[in-house]
Amino acid sequence: MLQKELKKTPILNFAQLAKMEKYGKLPKGFIIHHKVPLFRGGDNSFSNFRVMNSKFHQKYNKRLHWYDDGKNIYEK
Numbered sequence: 001m002l003q004k005e006l007k008k009t010p011i012l013n014f015a016q017l018a019k020m021e022k023y024g025k026l027p028k029g030f031i032i033h034h035k036v037p038l039f040r041g042g043d044n045s046f047s048n049f050r051v052m053n054s055k056f057h058q059k060y061n062k063r064l065h066w067y068d069d070g071k072n073i074y075e076k
């Protein structure tokens with residue numbers, strides 16, 4: 001399950017969050033993923049953003065973006 005893998009990936013710690021707030025930049029190794037990709041009709045609203053470990057994003061690129069209809073990991 002992709003959700004299980006996602007839970008095991010590194011997340012931002014408090015120091016990184018504080019730096020992010022101060023400098024307005026994501027720490028190295030993290031990216032913004034669109035829960036619903038732009039090419040699938042997603043938008044740039046904050047509710048569609050997820051901070052994600054970039055290695056996880058790269059490794060599971062296909063499953064995060066090219067999933068079958070109705071199989072987005074954020075859909076319930």
Ligand SMILES: [Zn+2]
Nearest residue numbers: 032033034064
């Ligand atoms: Zn993405």
